[in-house]
Amino acid sequence: SVNSSVSDAAVLKYQRAMKDGAIVNLNAVGDRSYLSRGFTLSKSVPVEIYAVGEGWKGEMFDYGWLIDANTRQKVWQMRYDKTDHAGGAIKNRVERETINLAAGDYLLYFKTDDNHSHEKWNANPPYDPEFWGVAIFPKDKNFDESILSDYRDEKEKALLSLIRVGDNEYKESGLSVEKSGKFRIYALGEGRDGEMYDYGWITDVETGKTVWKMDYRKTEHAGGANKNRLFNDLVYLDKGKYIVHYKTDGSHSYNDWNSSAPYEPDKWGISIYQAGKDVVAKEINSSNLKAENVIAQLTRVGNDEHLRRRFTLDKTTQIRVYAIGEGDWDEMYDYGWIENEETGRKVWQMRYRSTEHAGGAKKNRLVDTIITLDRGTYTVHYVSDDSHSYNDWNQSAPYKEIDWGITLYRIN
Template identity: 45%
Template sequence: MKAKSKFGVYFALTVLQLCASSPLFADQSRLVLSGLSQGKLTCASFELSADAEIDIQAKGALGQYSEELTGYCWILDSKTRGEIWHFTSHQRSKDAGKKDNIQEYEGAIPLKKGIYEVYYYVPEYNFFNINIDGTNEVFDFLRDLFSRKSKTNWKESISELMIEIRSNANVFKIVSQGSAFKPSPPEPPLFQKVKLGDGYYKKSYFRLKEPTNLRIYMIGEYSQSGKRLIDGAWVVDAETGAHVWEPTRWNTELAGGARKNRMFYDDVHLPAGDYIINCITDDSHSFEGWNANPPSDPYFWGISIFPGQGYKSGQFIPLDAPIISHALLKIIRVGEDAAEEQSFKLSREARLRIYCFGEFDESGEEFADFGWIEDNATGEIVWQLDAENAQFGGGSSKNRVFDGVITLPKGSYTVHYISDDSHSYNDWTTSPPFDPENYGISIYGVGKDFDPAICELTPKSDFGDNTLVEMTRLGDDQRVFKNFTIQAPSKIHIYSIGEGDRDEMYDYGWIERKKDNQVVWEMTYRNTKPAGGASKNRLFDGEILLDKGEYTARFSTDGSHSYNNWNAPKPKNPTNWGILITKP
């Protein structure tokens, strides 16, 4: 034999040997997944050109103290994304005969013509399920916990795990495997954000030219303790901020694997308009790395949008740039110990969208960082971020957000935002909210016909034309007063926040008639109501009748619990600590 021919034979034999030893070796009728790694998915796909039966041989592993498989495999229908076969401990067909925790399966299932995907998942050693029953098992577990025996057994078990699929060579074909593996979606998606990793947040935008049905396929993570999805996506109306679709515990179903994996797969009808898709994940359990068993369709962790029933081509238009809104004012990227405000006037009634993030103190059941809007003419709060209107803001459970529309009449208003000494923009004590750049409060005009000219930003000192007295944001040990005149007998409106109990008032206001120093009104415990926060915070919000004449308004504070120096939970409207008197 010539030297070149010998080299060719040796080369061919070498290639065959390398292929035969490959972890993902498959011939025309045989697909094998083996040589598996901890904490990783091993995947492949195959196609049947006609209806056929497939033979399955698989080995799975039980956790040492569990009856559930921790190393296991399954098969998915690419068209429906539904699981058609799943290896469980109950499917064991015979004893492996080598190790107690190795389970074997041999069987056959009929399949329709189509493309199928095969998955094998082996968790990290410290992730496998532990379920101890009985005193002896407790001692066995404790013994193994401080030895290397359990971990060594687990590694040895992994080397035996595998799945082999065989079928008629005339109809069976490998589609993709190993690093080249790609799942086959049922049809090209209109929009897709999948294989999401930890700590992900992104806004995407689209427009619907006509009312239509969209098929939404979302897989994410549900927090049983928080009663909400912490990995997922939702769709909001770009104009109003209204949630037009969002996954919940009740409209989703189990997605396979760990019980916290949830999925939504259904048509959603949306009217014509502009929309925002929010995608979010927390800091664990994602395609980047699972801390529990992954879902049956792990490559679709995230959201995919497909044409729904009756969809006409061209109705869905992706938008690259953010949708332009009528931004009126923003107090954002708020840091620690902030007390920011901005006043504005509306020349006529307006619908406004409020987008406000804050921090909820779960132990004290009140907000530590929050925003609100008050009427400058009366001092009354017309909107405030609170426990009833806020939703989960992503990241830490204490992050909250309000994204909705309110209607305000013509008038003068002030937007406030305050924060405490921790967990604020760029200095988070725990995971930040899903949109940290907008931490604070933003206000937008609503409607395509909204005229921004009806909203005028005004100086912070503008409390409206009807203001007679404004002595607020008072600190400790203050004794302040201000004179005012009533031209004719008339009513005045008093908005005053102070401190007191049933025995006496500590921070309070009163009004004296100037000519004889007679007290004509005084803030007492009995004529006030709770102001929010600590029970000692008291509010007077009402009208009194004064005769023509000159008057003096006074306010006194003691040596503790005052604006920006609280020794107990602050009131709902802390910046109005003091007294505000206006003409109704």
């Protein structure tokens, strides 16, 4: 009838007016969508977030979230336990939440799975189908639109980014922290059953120690296949110089996915963001970084090699020995040792019973110990057999494959 036609038109007009009044909106979202839109606020403002999506038994499938564009910190996320029934099928969920947004740059996201959306419903739609998605409205009816502007995430705000990493790749870069503080680490990788296969880690240049590693238990689902994992949290770094590392295995990486890609495929890798205004840090060339306290280093050892390096100590010295090699059943195949040049005697040797698992295949072994050597001249050796070594692995590589070999550090 004419009356119902007018009624439908009035509803659509009202909905358009609602959307026009939003600070930002991602609505009428279809299947398999991953949408984002940025905005900038020059002043703090209270807002209402209105989101309609799909969820069932505590899990959301179509949902939105909001992040700080500069730090990547989540400001808001649509969570099942905060939603109500949105009408129609019980899996239709709605959330209305009022929050205060500080002045800054923001990115709003909404993602959907492969069914039940504004494009095509496989069950009864919600009461408000045109708002399937997320919208942010000002709470103040007299909202000053001059404080709002568009934001485009074109300029990479990260202090350091190792992203778009492909199969069998290793990337690294240096980070100089001039003032201690917290940093946001945003790392996307591959993992399952408690183990990571594509992941990042950070080492201290002076000590060689790993100060942070992408741990499966501290990751969350990154969208797409369950094995897509995300670490998004704050990490404290002391003043100093660091190397940021990222490695991948031979499958499922940027532009060559063997399962569904994550929501942010371009971010596959690791990015580090400044979390506070007072933190001072910058990216530096890692090739120029070498610990001043490294006495000797034989690393990235290949098949059938016997490497050696002589060093002299002018006084009794405590030394940290860090070695990665191959071994099983109480026997080592790729390993290191130290000889006293004057006596020809071995003063230290990498033995299986003193090692621990180095990540990857069980035969990857690690020793990280402190020894004391008297004044004198020594030679450090490293020998490898004909298989499973740096850049030629016959099973999964260790976590720190570039350190395959032995490194000696002087302890100050």
